[in-house]
Amino acid sequence: xxxxxxxxxxxxxxxxxxxxxxxxxxxxxxxxxxxxxxxxxxxxxxxxxxxxxxxxxxxxxxxxxxxxxxxxxxxxxxxxxxxxxxxxxxxxxxxxxxxxxxxxxxxxxx
Amino acid sequence: xxxxxxxxxxxxxxxxxxxxxxxxxxxxxxxxxxxxxxxxxxxxxxxxxxxxxxxxxxxxxxxxxxxxxxxxxxxxxxxxxxxxxxxxxxxxxxxxxxxxxxxxxxxxxxxxxxx
Numbered sequence: 001x002x003x004x005x006x007x008x009x010x011x012x013x014x015x016x017x018x019x020x021x022x023x024x025x026x027x028x029x030x031x032x033x034x035x036x037x038x039x040x041x042x043x044x045x046x047x048x049x050x051x052x053x054x055x056x057x058x059x060x061x062x063x064x065x066x067x068x069x070x071x072x073x074x075x076x077x078x079x080x081x082x083x084x085x086x087x088x089x090x091x092x093x094x095x096x097x098x099x100x101x102x103x104x105x106x107x108x109x110x
Numbered sequence: 111x112x113x114x115x116x117x118x119x120x121x122x123x124x125x126x127x128x129x130x131x132x133x134x135x136x137x138x139x140x141x142x143x144x145x146x147x148x149x150x151x152x153x154x155x156x157x158x159x160x161x162x163x164x165x166x167x168x169x170x171x172x173x174x175x176x177x178x179x180x181x182x183x184x185x186x187x188x189x190x191x192x193x194x195x196x197x198x199x200x201x202x203x204x205x206x207x208x209x210x211x212x213x214x215x216x217x218x219x220x221x222x223x224x225x
Contacts, residue, residue, distance in 0.1 A: 004152065032210045043114070044200075046213030089152070091214075096160065097168060098143070098214070100152035
């Protein structure tokens with residue numbers, strides 16, 4: 001079983017603050033790195049799929065970077081809004097299997 | 111509206127009973143997956159299927175069984191051999207395991223509890 005770690009475990013920020021989370025994964029046998037957003041009582045929703053070292057992806061105020069050589073990815077949220085409150089999951093793909101971190105729970109305080 | 115449907119949302123099982131969780135998708139995806147979530151842990155892969163009539167064990171397959179007779183359906187049976195079945199179960203699908211740039215799509219999950 002491969003180890004995927006996310007930090008911090010939880011985060012409370014004020015509306016308008018920018019924030020970032022980390023996903024650490026093995027630096028070998030890399031196929032892809034996924035980021036998902038999971039709101040309470042809903043299903044996880046895909047944010048980004050990153051496959052190449054140095055990848056940077058952006059969707060609105062959310063962006064992500066990838067370093068496969070050192071085994072980490074950062075997710076950034078600029079100007080957090082209350083609707084950004086959710087758990088953010090990363091998943092490391094090795095072959096046909098996916099290994100998920102425990103997630104970062106973000107609460108944005110109005 | 112395309113998506114993944116899991117049923118039921120909540121399920122209760124008596125000790126020693128087998129129970130089957132349903133997962134149906136209308137996304138025309140080839141690959142389907144079953145995950146289990148326990149408190150404080152990440153999603154863990156139980157089984158996955160890349161194509162009809164084929165499936166592979168994940169990291170925690172013991173005490174579970176699956177079938178993939180139709181592309182749209184990937185039911186999971188929790189058998190009496192699974193000693194700690196109380197958990198939240200998520201089903202997912204993706205276009206194909208060979209398509210690295212495609213995300214997984216998830217259902218809403220089934221919460222299984224032992225009576």
